[in-house]
Amino acid sequence: MKTTAVKEGNEWVLSGSKVFITNGMNANLVIVCAKTDTSLGAKGISLFLVDATLGGFSRGKKLKKLGQHTGDTSELFFDKLRLSEDCLLGELNKGFIHLMTELPRERLGCAIQAIGANDGALEETINYVAERQVFGQSVAKFQNTRFKLAELKAQQELCRSFLNACTEKLKSHEMTTEDAAILKLMTTEAQCKIADECLQLFGGYGYTREYKISRFYADARIQKIYGGTSEIMKEVIARTLFGR
Ligand SMILES: Cc1cc2nc3c(=O)[nH]c(=O)nc-3n(C[C@H](O)[C@H](O)[C@H](O)COP(=O)(O)OP(=O)(O)OC[C@H]3O[C@@H](n4cnc5c(N)ncnc54)[C@H](O)[C@@H]3O)c2cc1C
Numbered sequence: 001m002k003t004t005a006v007k008e009g010n011e012w013v014l015s016g017s018k019v020f021i022t023n024g025m026n027a028n029l030v031i032v033c034a035k036t037d038t039s040l041g042a043k044g045i046s047l048f049l050v051d052a053t054l055g056g057f058s059r060g061k062k063l064k065k066l067g068q069h070t071g072d073t074s075e076l077f078f079d080k081l082r083l084s085e086d087c088l089l090g091e092l093n094k095g096f097i098h099l100m101t102e103l104p105r106e107r108l109g110c111a112i113q114a115i116g117a118n119d120g121a122l123e124e125t126i127n128y129v130a131e132r133q134v135f136g137q138s139v140a141k142f143q144n145t146r147f148k149l150a151e152l153k154a155q156q157e158l159c160r161s162f163l164n165a166c167t168e169k170l171k172s173h174e175m176t177t178e179d180a181a182i183l184k185l186m187t188t189e190a191q192c193k194i195a196d197e198c199l200q201l202f203g204g205y206g207y208t209r210e211y212k213i214s215r216f217y218a219d220a221r222i223q224k225i226y227g228g229t230s231e232i233m234k235e236v237i238a239r240t241l242f243g244r
Helices: 095-131 143-171 177-207 213-224 230-242
Strands: 004-008 011-022 029-035 045-051 057-062 073-084
Touching (some): 011 029, 029 073, 045 073, 177 213, 177 230
């Protein structure tokens, strides 16, 4: 993190940029993480509420992505942007702790997207294989198709069950960082596998944009990356096993 906020009188001066911001093209108010004490590492980070109409705020171009075309993602720039003191969100130098507190909820959101997408991909595929005729019978009649869809359905229901458990824990403020990491890792990895296996059952048509399954496939891929990559989720889980 290179963006800094320096106190000048009773104002903060924000300088830097952030690439990959979901809804960055449309947002009116953004939460920016900035270093308020560069000597303290993660303990010198604070959060700021930034009004996009302020001088010094600008947006980069809309990024061209592999999938999720209905959502915009862009880079944001802060050029000596002046903020009043009350734009500090939460406590000074506690930004990293604030982020760590909220990230599990964001990861649960990724899992909800995954479960919803998987329901859709499975439904599309079950309908398609029942209709598509090859070698005089429907694709649904092949044992491979039945077993494959049964495996995917089983994986989906296990994921849904853990999502429901985590949602209950979130409601009672008991969901841990580890719970959220396990949930995001398993549901988003399952989403990519399910989208891939379902597309396979469509054959060549699955690769065309005419069939929705190709969109499920393209939209799924980012889920293993944003909100913390699968590798970082494994790090979070491993830390709880080894104490660090
Ligand atoms: C479409 C999209 C929307 C996004 N929206 C937002 C947003 O709204 N707000 C926001 O703040 N960010 C957003 N992001 C950023 C996203 O969270 C990051 O891209 C993601 O966390 C990965 O960081 P990185 O791109 O810097 O990858 P890098 O950190 O460069 O990672 C590269 C590779 O190295 C691996 N790696 C990194 N560190 C380790 C490690 N310690 N151990 C093992 N492997 C490691 C990663 O897992 C990955 O495989 C978005 C990104 C995209 C593409």
